[in-house]
Amino acid sequence: MSAPERIPPRGMTSGPSCAEAGDGTQEPPRPDGAAAYDLLVRGELTVRGRIRGASNAVLHCAVELDGQRADCVYKPVAGERPLWDFPDGTLAQREVAAYELSRATGWDLVPPTVLRDGPYGEGMCQLWIEADPAAELLALIDGEEPGPGWKAVGFADVGEGRTALLVHADDARLRRLAVLDAVINNGDRKGGHLLPTPDGRLYAIDHGVTFNAEDRLRTLLWGWAGEPLTDEAVEVLRRLSADLTDGGGLATRLRELVTEAETDAVRDRIGALLREGRHPEPSGQWPAIPWPPV
Template sequence: MTGPAGRLRVVGRLVDASNATLLTLDEDERRWVYKPVIGEAPLWDFPSATLSRREVAAYALSETLGFSLVPETVWVDGPLGEGSAQAWVDGDTSDLVDLLRPEVVTAEWLPVLAAQLSDGSPIVLAHRDDAQLRRVALFDALLNNSDRKAGHLLVDGDRLAGIDHGVSLHVEDKLRTVLWGWAGTRSVPTRSRWRRLRPRWMSPRRRVWRTRSGRRCATVRIRCWRTGSFRCRLSGGTGSLGPRSRRYPGSHVCLAPG
């Protein structure tokens, strides 16, 4: 797919979302999750009118790195104006993250925290020691994702899909996630692994989305260097992601939303 076919038509609303999140159909009857800029609730720590742009940037970053974790997400001029449109994932929430009784936590599970229920019985939040989930954890660290809930991981056929990346790519440390089981372990590729990856995404990439009238509304630029680091920029329309670069020690990665 290369985005919605023709115009989007609103057929429903995801009522549990904190921002306006609409279920839409394109002219080929494919479903898309449409998040218009006008429906974004203001946040004290994120620039206004940028959350849907961050959704697009997360998809661009996932594809550039070859992770394929984020469903296709593009910039559109939809029924309520500019916003992001993400391909609908017709799957269930992943069971790789769960609340478990302590006695059923085996070596296949990585505990994150322990707590007590209202009746005093113990409970453990844990996730599987799973290769796809580990890739999500690495992606979240690079993306500076501040909203990785278990409900944001969906089973899409044989792959794991991550959704809801609107509060990511901040210029300050914002990583908030349930995937803390690998804390303290090395999660980044070795230098030799970076060298094998680089030929696929060395060249600068740039994509521009325009409204139907031709006005530029969003631009995503991803540039990679010989060191294995990269820079992700998203701009246009009514806002930008932030003024400064982000550098993550030890990961050979530099993010520069701006």
């Protein structure tokens, strides 16, 4: 295979939206499930542009195979910036590990994500999700109480000496995601990573800063902190625990993507959640909310 091309410079705008092809014709329906996974694994990637504002290289691509086509995100390992608390060149694997664990829960909160070769070398490839711009999951409100249908996160400085209460929706989909983030030890759950879709699904993206063996949980989804886990969450955690025993398929897959110590830490976090039976609370040893939060 020829050497990867040079990654395009940051700030390059992406090409046509995933709802419309470059010639103005309507795109075919977006594949889902096994079809989407196979398309991402075997399809031909064509880079359409670089997404603005990302700290690492994030490329907007089209992927095509046997007449099927979809938009996707491709993050080459060569475009990852080193982090002091993660081994170099491992963020793409962590994104895939988050997808694998999400799939094991049955909640499917992470879009289909694979590790594959591409125009700029090996990287993560993930199905593109168009979010519903009308959906409201986060808000800043005046006052000290979140009000019906909302959960408080904390107060935020909004400028000119004013503060507002940051809240997120009291939404079952977000509550599931809060459990998933606790399991994968997500160090960067921002508001912009939440993608509700018009059909009522919720997807979450950007999972490169996950699976650290040390406590790194930073999230905007603290609204259920200290509250009892739902019966559904307890059942899911029990299934994950069983699948993470030695010889379990999930344990084998995770060890291919993250270190053995990090895989063991996933099992330990699940065990702690089951023993305590509650959503975790901020440890006080690490900033609880990522910056910037959105």
